[in-house]
Amino acid sequence: MAAVAEVPGEAVAAKTLDTKPTSESEINVQVQELVAMFKKLNPLAKEFFPSSYPNHQNSFYFLNNGQLSPNNFADTNKPSGNDFYPNNRRRRNNYNQGRRRLNGRAFKAQREDSIRRTVYVSDIDQHVTEERLAALFSSCGQVNDCRICGDPHSVLRFAFVEFADDHGARAALELGGTMLGYYPVRVLPSKTAILPVNPTFLPRSEDEREMCARTVYCTNIDKKVSQAEVKNFFETACGGEVTRLRLLGDHVHSTRIAFVEFALAESATTALSCSGMIVGTQPIRVSPSKTPVRPRVTRPTLH
Known part of the structure; x- marks a missing residue:
């Protein structure tokens, strides 16, 4: 068996061991020769370090007993980005899911607040306009929006009126039975919010x-x-x-x-x-x- 290793500025060769050892003493001699050969190798040679350690010569130092020790734990023990990629992805997913949950809760709270500030009005005369309906309820509080829906030729028209606060919506419930045009309107708490216009x-x-x-x-x-x-x-x-x-x-x-x-x-x-x-x-x-x-x-x- 022949073993040859080259390092920059230094060449180390092992003895050729062509014959098999015949005794325990010969085995010990060959082991000692190998140990002596490996001691001459330079542990800082570039072929002993992967490309992921570009600054290895500045990252290690020798102790008094000749052992190799890290000079900067933060650099030598730092894992690559790929090592933590699954964990990072999991953290990002958890963050995105948490943000979506927060956004969902905020949207739900905003929608529930809008519903509390909205009343449902039915039996609206076909000649009543949104402006006239809003003027009726403006006495209860500031009207943010008013939407009349349904067939304009039918008394089955209905509307949603949204106020600036829930106090206005509660006061609007007292206007149920008020004559508006030819019919008394019915006013009930709304179960839905007004869909905003872009x-x-x-x-x-x-x-x-x-x-x-x-x-x-x-x-x-x-x-x-x-x-x-x-x-x-x-x-x-x-x-x-x-x-x-x-x-x-x-x-x-x-x-x-x-x-x-x-x-x-x-x-x-x-x-x-x-x-x-x-x-x-x-x-x-x-x-x-x-x-x-x-x-x-x-x-x-x-x-």
Whole structure:
């Protein structure tokens, strides 16, 4: 057996042991020779250190007895990033889950607070507007939002009124039975919160608020009906020009919606009476729009 090891600036060779030992004394001699050979090897040679210890010459020192000892425990015992990757991932997952739980609890608390500040109003006269309903309840406290839902031609319309605090909502319960239009309204605690409108869609200027007064929101539109047919229907039924129409739909819902802007606010008021009329094969539902129909932004073409 031949063994040769090279280190920078130093060469160490072992004796060649071609013959098998015949006695215990010869074995002891060969072991002593190997021990002497290994003592001459340089433990700081680069081939004795992996690439993960680039500064090993500065990280170790020799004790008086010749043993190798770490010079800096923080550096030599520091594990690589891969060693702790599963634990780090677990910590990140735990952190993300905890953050989601906190966000979920915060959202639930916010929603419950909104429900406490909201009342459910039913039996609303078809001529009552959201502004008039909000004015009735403003005597109970500051009204943050008011939404009227349902068929505008039916007394089965209902609304949700949200106050700034729960004191206003409790005071609003006392208004049950108040005549508003031709019918007394019923007021009950709400079981749901008002879904907020995306603020980016709300009017941003006086001009856009005026646009909302000339715009209606139409739902339950037959998918087979084209945009030109919707425009022609409203112009014929309302006797006014439609200046802008946005017809929207997707592959999930069976019907489409539209925002219809008229040249005159009177035409938009007339359009509210079109609820229930058949367009294509579906009875449409028309309500005042809370958002204006903004012109589409054309992106510059790259050449």
